[in-house]
Amino acid sequence: MLGKYLDNVREKAPLVHNITNYVTVNDVANVLLACGGSPIMADDLREVEEITSICGGLNINIGTLNSYTIESMLQAGYKANELKHATLLDPVGAGASKLRTNTAEHLLQEIQFDVIRGNISEIKTLAVGTGTTKGVDADEADTVTEENLEAMVTFTKHFARNKKCIVAITGAIDLVADSNKCYVIRNGRAEMSKITGTGCQLSGMITAFLVANPQEKLEATVAAVAAMGLAGEIAFTYMQEGDGNTTYRNRIIDAIYNMDGKTLEEGANYEVR
Amino acid sequence: MLGKYLDNVREKAPLVHNITNYVTVNDVANVLLACGGSPIMADDLREVEEITSICGGLNINIGTLNSYTIESMLQAGYKANELKHATLLDPVGAGASKLRTNTAEHLLQEIQFDVIRGNISEIKTLAVGTGTTKGVDADEADTVTEENLEAMVTFTKHFARNKKCIVAITGAIDLVADSNKCYVIRNGRAEMSKITGTGCQLSGMITAFLVANPQEKLEATVAAVAAMGLAGEIAFTYMQEGDGNTTYRNRIIDAIYNMDGKTLEEGANYEVR
Amino acid sequence: MLGKYLDNVREKAPLVHNITNYVTVNDVANVLLACGGSPIMADDLREVEEITSICGGLNINIGTLNSYTIESMLQAGYKANELKHATLLDPVGAGASKLRTNTAEHLLQEIQFDVIRGNISEIKTLAVGTGTTKGVDADEADTVTEENLEAMVTFTKHFARNKKCIVAITGAIDLVADSNKCYVIRNGRAEMSKITGTGCQLSGMITAFLVANPQEKLEATVAAVAAMGLAGEIAFTYMQEGDGNTTYRNRIIDAIYNMDGKTLEEGANYEVR
Numbered sequence: 053m054l055g056k057y058l059d060n061v062r063e064k065a066p067l068v069h070n071i072t073n074y075v076t077v078n079d080v081a082n083v084l085l086a087c088g089g090s091p092i093m094a095d096d097l098r099e100v101e102e103i104t105s106i107c108g109g110l111n112i113n114i115g116t117l118n119s120y121t122i123e124s125m126l127q128a129g130y131k132a133n134e135l136k137h138a139t140l141l142d143p144v145g146a147g148a149s150k151l152r153t154n155t156a157e158h159l160l161q162e163i164q165f166d167v168i169r170g171n172i173s174e175i176k177t178l179a180v181g182t183g184t185t186k187g188v189d190a191d192e193a194d195t196v197t198e199e200n201l202e203a204m205v206t207f208t209k210h211f212a213r214n215k216k217c218i219v220a221i222t223g224a225i226d227l228v229a230d231s232n233k234c235y236v237i238r239n240g241r242a243e244m245s246k247i248t249g250t251g252c253q254l255s256g257m258i259t260a261f262l263v264a265n266p267q268e269k270l271e272a273t274v275a276a277v278a279a280m281g282l283a284g285e286i287a288f289t290y291m292q293e294g295d296g297n298t299t300y301r302n303r304i305i306d307a308i309y310n311m312d313g314k315t316l317e318e319g320a321n322y323e324v325r
Numbered sequence: 326m327l328g329k330y331l332d333n334v335r336e337k338a339p340l341v342h343n344i345t346n347y348v349t350v351n352d353v354a355n356v357l358l359a360c361g362g363s364p365i366m367a368d369d370l371r372e373v374e375e376i377t378s379i380c381g382g383l384n385i386n387i388g389t390l391n392s393y394t395i396e397s398m399l400q401a402g403y404k405a406n407e408l409k410h411a412t413l414l415d416p417v418g419a420g421a422s423k424l425r426t427n428t429a430e431h432l433l434q435e436i437q438f439d440v441i442r443g444n445i446s447e448i449k450t451l452a453v454g455t456g457t458t459k460g461v462d463a464d465e466a467d468t469v470t471e472e473n474l475e476a477m478v479t480f481t482k483h484f485a486r487n488k489k490c491i492v493a494i495t496g497a498i499d500l501v502a503d504s505n506k507c508y509v510i511r512n513g514r515a516e517m518s519k520i521t522g523t524g525c526q527l528s529g530m531i532t533a534f535l536v537a538n539p540q541e542k543l544e545a546t547v548a549a550v551a552a553m554g555l556a557g558e559i560a561f562t563y564m565q566e567g568d569g570n571t572t573y574r575n576r577i578i579d580a581i582y583n584m585d586g587k588t589l590e591e592g593a594n595y596e597v598r
Numbered sequence: 599m600l601g602k603y604l605d606n607v608r609e610k611a612p613l614v615h616n617i618t619n620y621v622t623v624n625d626v627a628n629v630l631l632a633c634g635g636s637p638i639m640a641d642d643l644r645e646v647e648e649i650t651s652i653c654g655g656l657n658i659n660i661g662t663l664n665s666y667t668i669e670s671m672l673q674a675g676y677k678a679n680e681l682k683h684a685t686l687l688d689p690v691g692a693g694a695s696k697l698r699t700n701t702a703e704h705l706l707q708e709i710q711f712d713v714i715r716g717n718i719s720e721i722k723t724l725a726v727g728t729g730t731t732k733g734v735d736a737d738e739a740d741t742v743t744e745e746n747l748e749a750m751v752t753f754t755k756h757f758a759r760n761k762k763c764i765v766a767i768t769g770a771i772d773l774v775a776d777s778n779k780c781y782v783i784r785n786g787r788a789e790m791s792k793i794t795g796t797g798c799q800l801s802g803m804i805t806a807f808l809v810a811n812p813q814e815k816l817e818a819t820v821a822a823v824a825a826m827g828l829a830g831e832i833a834f835t836y837m838q839e840g841d842g843n844t845t846y847r848n849r850i851i852d853a854i855y856n857m858d859g860k861t862l863e864e865g866a867n868y869e870v871r
Contacts, residue, residue, distance in 0.1 A: 067460045074347040074620040075627055075639050081348055081521035082571050091521065092418065092460035093348050096391040099424035106421060106460065118642040118666070120391070145638065148652060151645035187613045187638035187652065246855070248627035248637065290567040294836040296855025298628050298848040302571040309519070309569025340733045347620040354621055354794035355844050364794065365691065365733035366621050369664040372697035379694060379733065393664070563840040575844040582792070582842025 054320045055313030057265050057275035062088035066263035069107040069132075070256060071095045071125050073115025073144065076249030079305065080111075080256040086309035087279070089260035095121045100128040108263035109138035111256050114155055115145065115188070122155055129163035138262035138269075140167045142255040145188045147177035160215060166262055167273055169220040169255050172196055172204075179211040189245070196225045205234045205325045218273050220258065222251060226281065228274045235274045237322040239281025241288055246297045250304070254280045257308070278320035283307035285319065327593045328586030330538045330548035335361035339536035342380040342405075343529060344368045344398050346388025346417065349522030352578065353384075353529040359582035360552070362533035368394045373401040381536035382411035384529050387428055388418065388461070395428055402436035411535035411542075413440045415528035418461045420450035433488060439535055440546055442493040442528050445469055445477075452484040462518070469498045478507045478598045491546050493531065495524060499554065501547045508547045510595040512554025514561055519570045523577070527553045530581070551593035556580035558592070600866045601859030603811050603821035608634035612809035615653040615678075616802060617641045617671050619661025619690065622795030625851065626657075626802040632855035633825070635806035641667045646674040654809035655684035657802050660701055661691065661734070668701055675709035684808035684815075686713045688801040691734045693723035706761060712808055713819055715766040715801050718742055718750075725757040735791070742771045751780045751871045764819050766804065768797060772827065774820045781820045783868040785827025787834055792843045796850070800826045803854070824866035829853035831865070 067090045072080055077093060084091040094103040097120065104110050110132040112125045132139045141163075143156035156178055160168070168175070171190035196204045204227060212219040213231035221227045226237040244250050258276040265272035287303035295303075340363045345353055350366060357364040367376040370393065377383050383405040385398045405412045414436075416429035429451055433441070441448070444463035469477045477500060485492040486504035494500045499510040517523050531549040538545035560576035568576075613636045618626055623639060630637040640649040643666065650656050656678040658671045678685050687709075689702035702724055706714070714721070717736035742750045750773060758765040759777035767773045772783040790796050804822040811818035833849035841849075 073639070075623050077348050078351060078521065078624060079571075082574070085519045085521060086570050090460055090462055092421065093346070093389055094418070094422065095389065096424060098392075099422035102422040102424075103460075116639055116641065119644075145640070148638065149640065149645035149648040151642060151648075187636055187649075189636055246631045248624065248631060286567075294832075294849065294852060294856065296852030297632050298625075298851040298855075301628070302575065302848065303567065305571040306567060306569030309571075310567065350621050351624060351794065352844075355847070358792045358794060359843050363733055363735055365694065366619070366662055367691070367695065368662065369697060371665075372695035375695040375697075376733075559840075575848065576840065578844040579840060579842030582844075583840065 054275040054278055055317035057261055057272045058279060058311065058316050059313040060264040061260050064264045065090055066109060066260050067092060067107040068109045068111055068256060068259045068263065069094065069104045069128065070111045071121060071128060072111065072113035072252060075115060076252040079249045079253050083253040083305050083308055084256050084260055086305050087257050087260055095124045097124045097127060100124045101131040104128045104131045104137065105135060109259040111140050111259040112159065113142040113144055113252055113255055114152055115252060117155055125159060126162060129159065133164055138259055139163060139165045140169060140255055140259045141165045142252060143170050143174045143178060146170065146174040148187055153177055165217050166269055167218045167220055167258055168215060169222065169258060171251065172221050172223055175211065175219065175221050190223055196221065196223055196227060209234050218270055220273055220277055222254060222277060226277050228277055230270050233270065234325045235322050236325055237274065237278050237281060239278050239321050240284045243288065243300060244284045247301045250280065274322060275316065278322060279308065279311060279316050282316060282319040283311060327548040327551055328590035330534055330545045331552060331584065331589050332586040333537040334533050337537045338363055339382060339533050340365060340380040341382045341384055341529060341532045341536065342367065342377045342401065343384045344394060344401060345384065345386035345525060348388060349525040352522045352526050352574065356526040356578050356581055357529050357533055359578050360530050360533055368397045370397045370400060373397045374404040377401045377404045377410065378408060382532040384413050384532040385432065386415040386417055386525055386528055387425055388525060390425065390428055398432060399435060402432065406437055411532055412436060412438045413442060413528055413532045414438045415525060416443050416447045416451060419443065419447040421460055426450055438490050439542055440491045440493055440531055441488065442495065442531060444524065445494050445496055448484065448492065448494050463496055469494065469496055469500060482507055491543055493546055493550055495527060495550060499550050501550055503543050506543065507598045508595050509598055510547065510551050510554060512551050512594050513557045516561065516573060517557045520574045547595065548589065551595060552581065552584060552589050555589060555592040556584060600821040600824055601863035603807055603818045604825060604857065604862050605859040606810040607806050610810045611636055612655060612806045613638060613653040614655045614657055614802060614805045614809065615640065615650045615674065616657045617667060617674060618657065618659035618798060621661060622798040625795045625799050625847065629799040629851050629854055630802050630806055632851050633803050633806055641670045643670045643673060646670045647677040650674045650677045650683065651681060655805040657686050657805040658705065659688040659690055659798055659801055660698055661798060663698065663701055671705060672708060675705065679710055684805055685709060685711045686715060686801055686805045687711045688798060689716050689720045689724060692716065692720040694733055699723055711763050712815055713764045713766055713804055714761060715768065715804060717797065718767050718769055721757065721765065721767050736769055742767065742769055742773060755780050764816055766819055766823055768800060768823060772823050774823055776816050779816065780871045781868050782871055783820065783824050783827060785824050785867050786830045789834065789846060790830045793847045796826065820868065821862065824868060825854065825857060825862050828862060828865040829857060
């Protein structure tokens with residue numbers, strides 16, 4: 053079922069406006085090109101509305117937020133909502149500072165996002181204010197496991213209902229839910245956590261999938277999440293002696309570049325709860 | 326003929342001041358090192374004149390422009406002109422927002438550039454105000470083809486005459502012209518458009534070639550453009566199963582690193598119109 | 599002796615706050631993950647104290663400093679000192695502009711750093727005001743050689759005594775000294791100078807080593823410096839035909855990722871003066 057969502061991205065080549073951090077921005081641009089989309093990065097207040105207008109989707113990532121870009125995120129978000137463009141929030145480091153938590157909450161109040169994608173600690177912070185955090189990484193105490201899965205599925209659906217959007221919690225097990233339905237995705241590898249920016253890359257990619265599949269946003273999000281995990285699996289099969297996290301990063305984007313709908317269809321490992 | 330321009334870069338190791346975007350900046354720095362130059366990135370208003378003064382060339386790229394860096398671009402440009410340093414403008418996304426178009430036009434009014442390098446849509450926007458744009462990528466409707474080549478050669482020369490500088494339009498077919506002479510370069514591969522920043526990299530590299538070859542700026546620009554395309558061809562021969570756009574990016578910079586004058590001489594594919 | 603310092607990083611997974619440049623920031627994040635640490639980048643004035651508080655160490659790098667980040671560096675530094683966190687200053691380009699020199703000097707006056715790491719030209723600028731500089735690279739006239747080694751050891755110890763901290767001067771020969779003891783490290787390869795950011799990466803990594811080895815900061819710094827050089831040696835053994843500086847960059851971070859204490863122990867090449 054999921055393959056067609058990737059095929060649609062390759063066919064429609066959606067233009068995605070990214071207001072994102074300067075740490076992983078190059079990888080976000082390259083993964084958007086790899087999946088068939090087209091990236092543009094722009095964060096000056098005087099151009100973000102216009103740039104968003106010519107794009108199909110808006111990817112907001114607060115990884116290195118500052119006073120100027122926060123205002124740009126808001127104005128771009130208002131415009132994207134007005135134009136009914138696809139919108140995604142990646143609340144990087146929510147819980148690590150009040151500025152990040154407050155900014156993420158403020159963006160959620162002001163803008164209707166199609167998808168919020170974060171790690172479990174970031175999402176817990178936004179949902180119940182109690183997520184712990186280890187900087188921009190999830191705290192192990194929060195991890196989604198087979199043991200707490202049923203409770204986490206309920207939690208994710210509940211937060212999705214509350215925010216009227218799709219929630220994607222990514223980690224060893226990924227959860228993608230709207231208020232009624234939760235996909236549990238078991239693609240990916242533990243080594244992906246040793247690369248900076250796989251989450252940021254995924255957020256960019258989800259936005260492209262949303263633009264290309266406007267009628268089935270939940271499934272499109274699931275497809276992007278599964279594609280990223282599957283790319284991690286495929287990339288790992290190409291790892292050679294001496295390769296480490298940086299080569300793995302490159303090979304993952306390469307695997308997205310080479311992935312077709314059929315490969316995604318066959319490799320995606322998920323269930324619905 | 327072109328090989329010596331690369332040899333001169335390796336011999337003189339020109340220092341290039343880059344005020345550029347945060348998306349592709351790392352690749353720009355690495356490609357400058359790869360071709361034999363030395364990069365410095367600095368964009369604070371309080372230091373740009375001083376940094377430009379110790380360099381031989383100034384590469385201005387508006388890919389993620391903002392209020393602060395625009396002013397820095399201007400001041401650095403004034404100083405570079407005063408010192409008769411090599412100067413290049415890369416008008417990333419001109420046409421995609423009024424801020425970008427206006428900034429590029431303002432920079433062109435205030436600063437005398439040696440080279441303007443952009444894709445066809447960006448250059449059309451600056452030349453006749455009618456370029457369409459797909460974000461930061463060229464619109465297909467604008468593409469330089471064998472069919473419209475003669476007209477595009479005339480257009481490029483005319484814009485070069487108008488701006489009193491060298492114009493480099495890069496795409497499937499590259500055009501590098503001053504008011505009298507247009508080089509048509511047919512190196513490169515279509516897959517290069519699936520990598521973010523090959524244009525930005527080329528702009529950095531052209532600046533280094535200008536500094537190292539002050540008496541023959543047109544030919545030096547042609548050499549840099551051909552070197553980038555040839556690197557794309559060489560890099561492609563090293564692509565293995567599973568490799569994609571990110572590995573291709575790495576291999577292209579690697580190919581520049583390993584290229585000598587003789588290789589460029591033999592691999593450059595160009596004609597004069 | 600040095601292996602255990604790396605083992606401690608892998609065991610304790612120190613969180614490092616980086617206020618660093620946008621050129622090499624992605625590599626800094628990936629090398630921190632590669633050595634077993636965890637990076638967070640944050641530079642807005644409203645969050646830097648809080649982010650520093652949840653971390654174990656603070657890495658300040660002035661590579662693309664600006665008015666806003668300079669103030670953030672100061673406030674983060676005050677907080678780190680108050681909390682007795684590990685602190686490192688990387689004075690990128692000190693000597694290349696007054697803004698850089700003055701900022702580095704001001705940071706040194708206001709904040710007690712555990713380590714200052716730079717190239718010889720940057721350190722000479724800060725020590726005696728006479729370092730020459732070639733942009734962000736060391737001037738050849740300043741190079742540490744076997745001929746001037748004894749004098750340079752004395753110089754390094756003297757500057758360390760003066761600044762009451764550890765001084766790490768990296769280049770073909772690396773010197774790491776406190777006021778009494780200077781380690782001379784002869785790992786690494788000349789080709790590393792053709793990659794942007796190996797110095798920035800090392801600064802991030804030293805900070806992680808300091809956090810994980812609070813009782814033996816001098817030796818921990820030596821271990822990080824030797825690890826980086828050794829990674830350059832190991833990475834070079836994996837270089838294949840067609841590989842250049844970008845692939846070398848990737849392989850170096852990969853080599854850190856795969857390095858264990860025993861490998862560092864056996865490969866480190868140093869003496870004490």
